[in-house]
Amino acid sequence: MKLRRSMLFLPGANAAMLSTAFVYKPDSIMFDLEDAVSLREKDSARLLVFHALQLPVYRETETVVRINPLNTPFGHLDLEAAVRAGVDVVRLPKTDCAEDVELLEREVERIERACGREVGSTKLMAAIESASGVINALSIAKASPRLTGIALAGFDYVMDMQTERGDGTELFYARCAVLHAARAAKIDAFDVVWSDLNDEAGFLKEVDLIKRLGFNGKSLINPRQIELLHNAYAPTEEEVEYAGRVVAAAAEGERKGLGVVSLNGKMIDGPVIDHARRVLQRAEASGTRK
Ligand SMILES: CC(=O)SCCNC(=O)CCNC(=O)[C@H](O)C(C)(C)COP(=O)(O)OP(=O)(O)OC[C@H]1O[C@@H](n2cnc3c(N)ncnc32)[C@H](O)[C@@H]1OP(=O)(O)O
Numbered sequence: 001m002k003l004r005r006s007m008l009f010l011p012g013a014n015a016a017m018l019s020t021a022f023v024y025k026p027d028s029i030m031f032d033l034e035d036a037v038s039l040r041e042k043d044s045a046r047l048l049v050f051h052a053l054q055l056p057v058y059r060e061t062e063t064v065v066r067i068n069p070l071n072t073p074f075g076h077l078d079l080e081a082a083v084r085a086g087v088d089v090v091r092l093p094k095t096d097c098a099e100d101v102e103l104l105e106r107e108v109e110r111i112e113r114a115c116g117r118e119v120g121s122t123k124l125m126a127a128i129e130s131a132s133g134v135i136n137a138l139s140i141a142k143a144s145p146r147l148t149g150i151a152l153a154g155f156d157y158v159m160d161m162q163t164e165r166g167d168g169t170e171l172f173y174a175r176c177a178v179l180h181a182a183r184a185a186k187i188d189a190f191d192v193v194w195s196d197l198n199d200e201a202g203f204l205k206e207v208d209l210i211k212r213l214g215f216n217g218k219s220l221i222n223p224r225q226i227e228l229l230h231n232a233y234a235p236t237e238e239e240v241e242y243a244g245r246v247v248a249a250a251a252e253g254e255r256k257g258l259g260v261v262s263l264n265g266k267m268i269d270g271p272v273i274d275h276a277r278r279v280l281q282r283a284e285a286s287g288t289r290k
Pocket residue numbers: 008009010011016017018020021032035036155193221222223224
């Protein structure tokens with residue numbers, strides 16, 4: 001079970017962060033070449049990220065590079081550097097339609113062939129940051145078998161919608177649309193960045209909401225957010241104990257040839273058993289909540 005709860009952004013021009021981010025153990029590390037890098041640092045950031053990707057320490061963690069859009073002067077250069085350096089996942093920002101992903105896929109394949117990397121080994125992720133992107137979320141999510149997930153990018157999205165970040169009401173439709181598209185395409189779904197590092201309670205409230213909606217995780221901007229997120233996503237001891245009893249009751253029912261059994265008056269059938277197995281898998285992969 002590949003956990004993708006935390007995807008830590010860091011500015012590609014920041015050499016100190018590039019060389020230490022792995023110690024925080026996010027599920028994925030995302031080197032940003034887009035909006036966190038000033039125009040004057042685009043070239044040096046690309047070179048730094050190209051070298052950082054090849055450090056042995058990054059073999060252990062999933063690496064992601066957020067390139068600039070392909071219709072900018074930087075996008076193709078970023079992509080060339082990321083694929084040649086062996087990045088695990090390329091994240092395309094400002095994805096508005098399936099054709100954006102199809103173009104990305106063609107370019108990635110061309111570069112893989114040119115540099116001798118196995119064709120298909122570079123995975124993709126699309127960030128949806130506009131009304132058009134949200135409307136096209138399903139076709140974007142199904143645009144390439146290389147896609148591991150889609151992400152909602154809240155800051156550009158609320159700009160496009162002529163609103164601003166608030167209590168989450170402004171993101172409600174987009175979150176549901178992106179999530180349904182990802183689930184229909186059987187890929188991961190990532191929620192927006194939380195930018196107020198001093199508002200831990202607000203962050204945790206948002207994490208609770210997106211976990212209940214069904215997101216795999218969130219894009220993060222600071223190491224302090226990682227442990228909070230992982231802990232909130234870990235099942236509690238009680239959930240694990242109950243899941244164990246559900247699986248045991250189901251096994252007992254199967255031995256007796258029963259399709260449905262009851263545990264303390266609660267019906268236990270297929271989806272309940274699947275959920276219990278997922279809780280146990282998650283506990284095995286991430287431990288229990290502290
Ligand atoms: C809308 C968008 O596009 S969002 C995506 C793009 N944005 C980004 O990539 C921003 C990433 N985050 C950051 O740059 C920073 O966390 C900021 C600017 C938000 C806050 O910076 P600070 O106030 O310095 O954070 P803080 O005091 O918590 O830093 C503590 C330590 O963590 C390190 N750190 C902070 N953020 C990160 C990060 N994202 N990755 C790795 N290390 C980090 C700092 O370098 C510092 O290390 P040090 O103690 O060795 O100097």
